[in-house]
Amino acid sequence: MKQILFLLIALALLQGCVKKAENSGPFKEIFSQFDTPTTNLSPEEIKKMSDQVKEDLQAMGTNVLTCVVEEMNSYKIAKMDYPWELDKDVGRRFQNLQIVFGLLGKDMEPIIPEFVTNLNPDRNFVAAIYGLLNCGTLGMPYLEEALNHPDENIRLAVTLALIGCRNTIEGWKPSPELSKAVHAASVSLLGNEDLRIYGIFGVARYCTDPEESISILMDRFTEETNAIMRVAFIKLSAQVYREFSYSDKSFLATLEEIAKEENNEEMVRKVARNVLKDITEKNSE
Numbered sequence: 630m631k632q633i634l635f636l637l638i639a640l641a642l643l644q645g646c647v648k649k650a651e652n653s654g655p656f657k658e659i660f661s662q663f664d665t666p667t668t669n670l671s672p673e674e675i676k677k678m679s680d681q682v683k684e685d686l687q688a689m690g691t692n693v694l695t696c697v698v699e700e701m702n703s704y705k706i707a708k709m710d711y712p713w714e715l716d717k718d719v720g721r722r723f724q725n726l727q728i729v730f731g732l733l734g735k736d737m738e739p740i741i742p743e744f745v746t747n748l749n750p751d752r753n754f755v756a757a758i759y760g761l762l763n764c765g766t767l768g769m770p771y772l773e774e775a776l777n778h779p780d781e782n783i784r785l786a787v788t789l790a791l792i793g794c795r796n797t798i799e800g801w802k803p804s805p806e807l808s809k810a811v812h813a814a815s816v817s818l819l820g821n822e823d824l825r826i827y828g829i830f831g832v833a834r835y836c837t838d839p840e841e842s843i844s845i846l847m848d849r850f851t852e853e854t855n856a857i858m859r860v861a862f863i864k865l866s867a868q869v870y871r872e873f874s875y876s877d878k879s880f881l882a883t884l885e886e887i888a889k890e891e892n893n894e895e896m897v898r899k900v901a902r903n904v905l906k907d908i909t910e911k912n913s914e
Contacts, residue, residue: 654699654700654703654722654725655696655699655700656696656700656722656725656726656729658685659682659685659686660682660725660728679732682728682732683732686729686732686733693729693733694733694736694737694739694740697726697729697730697733697737697740697760698740698743700722700726701726701743701744701747701753701756701757701760702743702747702752702753704719704722704753705751705752705753706719706723706753706754706755706756723755723756726756726759727759730759730760730762730763731763733763734763734764734765735764735765735767737760737763737764738764738767740760741761741764741767741768741771743757744757744758744760744761744764744768744771745757745761745771748771748775748778748783749780749783750780750782750783754782754783754786755786758772758775758783758786758787758790759790762790762794762798765798765799765800765801766798766799766800766801769798769801772787772790772791773791773803773807775787776788776791776807776810776811776814777810784814788811788814788815788818788827788831789824789827791803791807791811791831791835792811792815792827792830792831792834792835793827795834795835796834803835805837807835808835808836808837809835809837811831811834811835812831812832812835812836812837812842814831815827815828815829815830815831815832815835816828816831816832816845818831819832819845819849825849825858826858826861829846829849829858829861829862829865830865832845832846832865833846833865833866833868833869836869836872836873839869839870839872839873839875840875840877842866842869843866843869843870843875843877843880846862846865846866846869847862847866847880847883849862850862850863850866850887856894856896856897859893859894859897860896860897860900863884863887863897863900863901863904864900864904866880867884867904867907867908870908871908871911881905881908881909884901884904884905884908885901885905887901888901888902888905
């Protein structure tokens, strides 16, 4: 969680350096330090700024939750996209709110009803989803329920959130039914050029049937033309193979063919060789 938080702060700093968008909203003063262009920050300096933000938030007492709700309700992100491409100010405020979510975590339990209320296509549902996500096990039941929301944009946003949070929420494990639902939604993303990378991770992370998942991923591999994506198909298929101790040798035979095929990109062939070697060595132990 700390690594994710530091990354978010780095993103906020990057916005200050590149976009030069000013902070606004109820957290304007707390994040004003990010308005000054700063380059070559060390991890220690980033942590210091994080600690200062956390200290400032704690100084607000319970009023901080009121401000979170006020800020969330003051703007709307209409779709799962990089909102700062649409509006610099909205993007900056959204990133700042993510940092606040990460710092407050389960302390946001009293405002979970506000997050749930915002799971509405006419409101700031993207921020609400991230808020519930940062509530950990307290917020997950609402996200699981929202996977069946009647609005397709909310279903998509929840699907992407669940794919991203797999194995990161302490004490939470998806039910077999939820895994199948996210897996099915992930398969549909494989046909989306912009979101297929999320589909690849979703198929692997929410796998319940290794034979099915590996077959889906490797079938898509043969259709894929982007070398980086082809590498992802191989690596995530291998992840499923290892995780489930899958014994079907046809996957290994496929890797061997990929590694030998001269028409494949060298990067793809190299990854296939390395994955095959790793699996073979572990099987011989």
